[in-house]
Amino acid sequence: MSAPASVVRMKICMAGEASVGKTSLIRRCVLDEFDDRYIATLGTKITKKTLTVPDPKGKGPVPVSVILWDIMGTPTLRDLLKEAYYHGAEGIFAVADQTREHTMAVLDTWSRSIRSVAGDIPTFGLVNKRDLSADPKLAAGEVETFFEKRAWPWSYTSAKTGEGVEQSFQRLVERILKNRP
């Protein structure tokens, strides 16, 4: 009988403007819950999630323990806190809110800040609040072009309904594993 695969640990950071839904996405992903009340994140919150993904090197399933870093979306403190937040990160969820156009454009600034500390790590775009699609401020073509141009995989998500959340999480983890030496 072969020994069980050892648990792989990784740190993933949430990035994006205030109230795009970073905390709600984590809550949905880890607890499978949603709360309509908005409570701004102050400081740092870390949440652990364990999952099993296929080994990209084809050796069977790999147990992964992810530490999700949820940080406040206050741009004015971003540069000062970037080392504290992003040191050792292996992946980024870049979160935009489809009801607020500027939240996608600013993802470049977030990404630059993170990469200046953590290097060229995998980034996955999440266009959140899909459940509010009656009045999207981001046209589908515009979203697609934005992420394709940067070669970031992406998905629409809804922390409220759960749409796209678990799958996006799995995809980023798999990409990080693939990226490892």
Added chain:
Amino acid sequence: MTHFERPDTVGLVMQRLAENAKDVDALFVLAAIQAREGRVSEGLTVLDHVLRLDPTYPGAWMFKAVLHRMNGENDAERSAREKAEDAER
């Protein structure tokens, strides 16, 4: 408060500290606001308080290393950085 700080962040910090003077999240952000205003030593004092309340507060040791570097305190920076590496291991 500086002219370029979002008032809601400062307001939120003050509100949370009024409710609970040991709110580590609010204290962590207060340390950052003070450092960004150029009051690095004051920020360090607040950050040390955070680390006394919660020695494992995420990112606090690394932020302490950054503030010591801003103050030109190389030994203290190195020591904080080592603790940050240990804390995240």
